[in-house]
Amino acid sequence: MKKDNRFEKIINIKNKKARFEYEFIDTYVAGITLKGTEIKSIREGKVSLTEAYCYFRRNELYIKQMHITPYSMATVYNHDATRERKLLLNRKELDKLETKFEEKGLSIVPVRLFVNDKGLAKVEIALARGKKLHDKRQGIKERDVKREMSRLSY
Structure with missing residues (x-):
């Protein structure tokens, strides 16, 4: 029997601040261990x-400070809002990420959280380098120019 997914809400939560603060080098999609x-x-x-x-902790990748609001309908079995959660990647991807992560100035930031077709929560993470102030100004300038060009085209 087919499941009717017309009424399910599409979940796609983005980290807009990360795109402004960091320059992305490489992106990965990782599973995440969650409680009910x-x-x-x-x-x-x-x-x-x-x-x-x-x-990284003991060759495993963890995400910290991701705030998931406690479920309103739960009782005493609710979760801690900012607990550490383990990310699930292949060993080859973990090793590649860990070697690049050890380079100076690189960090791993979550870009977006989404629920896939099977109903599993996934996190898109990026290996990123922090932007300098002049890079941020350049990004703002490019965004303003694009906005002006789109206004003129109408």
């Missing part, structure tokens, strides 16, 4: 990625 109440809160769209970052 966490996935319910994600499906409601109650997630914040603005302060989140990733780090």
Whole structure:
């Protein structure tokens, strides 16, 4: 029997601050280990990625400071809002990321969180280098020029 997905809300939570603060070098899609109440809160769209970052501990990748609001319908079995969550990647991808991560000035930031067709929560992470102030100004200038060009085309 086919499942009717017309009424399901599409979840696509972006970290807009990361695109402004960092220059992305490489991106990966990783699974994430969650508790039952966490996935319910994600499906409601109650997630914040603005302060989140990733780090390695014992050759495993973890995400920290990702805020998932506690589920409103849960009782005493609710989750901690900012707990560490393990990210799931292949060993080859983890090794590649870890060697690049050890370079000076590189960090791993979450770019977006989404729910795929199977109903699993995925996190898109990026290996990134922090932008300098003049790079940010250049980005703002380019964005303003694009906006002006689009206004003139109408």
